[in-house]
Amino acid sequence: MRSSSLLLLLFLTFLVGVCEVQGASDFRICAFNLHHFGDSKSKKSNVMHTLTRIIARCDVCLLQEVRDTQGKAVPLLLSRLNRYDAQHDYKAVASERLGRSSSYQEQYVFVYRTDTATLTGQYQYPDDRPGDVDAFSREPFVVRFKAPKTDIKEFVLIPQHTTPTNTTKELDALYDVLEQVKTMWKTQNVMLLGDFNADCGYLAKKNRKKVRLITGKSLYWLIPEKTDTTVRLSTSCTYDRIVVHGERFARAIVPLSASPFNFQLEYRLTEEQALEVSDHYPVEVLLKDNAYNVSFNAATSMSLYLFLLSHFFF
Ligand SMILES: *[C@@H]1O[C@H](CO)[C@@H](O)[C@H](O)[C@H]1NC(C)=O
Numbered sequence: 001m002r003s004s005s006l007l008l009l010l011f012l013t014f015l016v017g018v019c020e021v022q023g024a025s026d027f028r029i030c031a032f033n034l035h036h037f038g039d040s041k042s043k044k045s046n047v048m049h050t051l052t053r054i055i056a057r058c059d060v061c062l063l064q065e066v067r068d069t070q071g072k073a074v075p076l077l078l079s080r081l082n083r084y085d086a087q088h089d090y091k092a093v094a095s096e097r098l099g100r101s102s103s104y105q106e107q108y109v110f111v112y113r114t115d116t117a118t119l120t121g122q123y124q125y126p127d128d129r130p131g132d133v134d135a136f137s138r139e140p141f142v143v144r145f146k147a148p149k150t151d152i153k154e155f156v157l158i159p160q161h162t163t164p165t166n167t168t169k170e171l172d173a174l175y176d177v178l179e180q181v182k183t184m185w186k187t188q189n190v191m192l193l194g195d196f197n198a199d200c201g202y203l204a205k206k207n208r209k210k211v212r213l214i215t216g217k218s219l220y221w222l223i224p225e226k227t228d229t230t231v232r233l234s235t236s237c238t239y240d241r242i243v244v245h246g247e248r249f250a251r252a253i254v255p256l257s258a259s260p261f262n263f264q265l266e267y268r269l270t271e272e273q274a275l276e277v278s279d280h281y282p283v284e285v286l287l288k289d290n291a292y293n294v295s296f297n298a299a300t301s302m303s304l305y306l307f308l309l310s311h312f313f314f
């Protein structure tokens with residue numbers, strides 16, 4: 001009786017140990033198209049609550065389609081986030097308002113936990129460059145983060161929300177941004193992410209060979225084809241993507257961790273309630289902890305040791 005309850009105790013300790021190790025190793029990067037996030041959404045308490053829960057899952061979260069003309073919605077979201085998850089301190093860095101027409105503009109916003117990620121660089125890709133005149137509607141706002149607890153340590157994020165009708169061209173042009181950033185910051189560790197509109201009618205199969213971001217070497221498209229990143233039941237398209245550059249970065253990703261986060265299912269919302277939040281799911285990926293192997297092995301061998309010990313003594 002005594003020995004069996006001790007065994008149970010050891011087993012539970014083992015479980016807790018493993019869970020902690022796995023929990024500790026998660027560094028989550030997310031990309032979320034918020035579908036017209038601004039004044040009117042920020043006044044809907046249920047929408048803000050769901051957004052807060054979603055963003056609080058991420059160490060770094062790229063927000064797209066931020067249309068906060070009054071400049072109040074993002075600060076409000078941030079303060080809700082810091083109240084909701086007091087274990088972390090969240091900050092945001094935003095691009096300028098981007099877009100070809102002055103009546104329709106969007107910002108890229110990165111929300112990040114200052115205790116796990118440090119912003120070490122930011123760069124607004126210019127409107128026009130020689131040989132590449134105005135390639136994007138919303139030029140990438142490129143950022144670099146240092147994350148000492150991850151295996152990769154430091155990485156660059158290139159965001160993009162493509163214009164649906166210009167998807168092929170914009171995705172191809174992202175390759176030039178990648179090349180420039182690699183040279184400028186002397187790094188190979190680059191992730192490209194966002195609502196690429198890279199599927200269904202916007203990126204025809206025959207056009208894919210024209211996109212260097214697809215055909216280029218050492219580029220890993222992590223969100224599997226045929227994954228639905230849209231909320232509407234009537235649509236199923238892999239619009240939202242995460243792409244990493246470089247073998248080193250690819251190895252620093254938790255295998256098969258890239259996927260959409262179905263918040264409708266997770267938070268038991270109706271389709272209508274979910275659509276109030278966005279018509280996209282966020283896409284997410286996990287970076288390996290710097291002690292990914294070590295700590296897991298330590299936990300495993302420790303519990304094995306205790307298990308054997310208990311067998312010998314009881
Ligand atoms: C598509 O790209 C071209 C040039 O790159 C630009 O002139 C045009 O306005 C773009 N279309 C939209 C809808 O942004």
Ligand SMILES: *[C@@H]1O[C@H](CO)[C@@H](O)[C@H](O)[C@H]1NC(C)=O
Nearest residue numbers: 151288289290291292293294
């Ligand atoms: C984990 O171990 C494997 C093989 O021992 C090694 O190839 C890999 O780089 C290690 N990963 C980390 C994050 O240390």
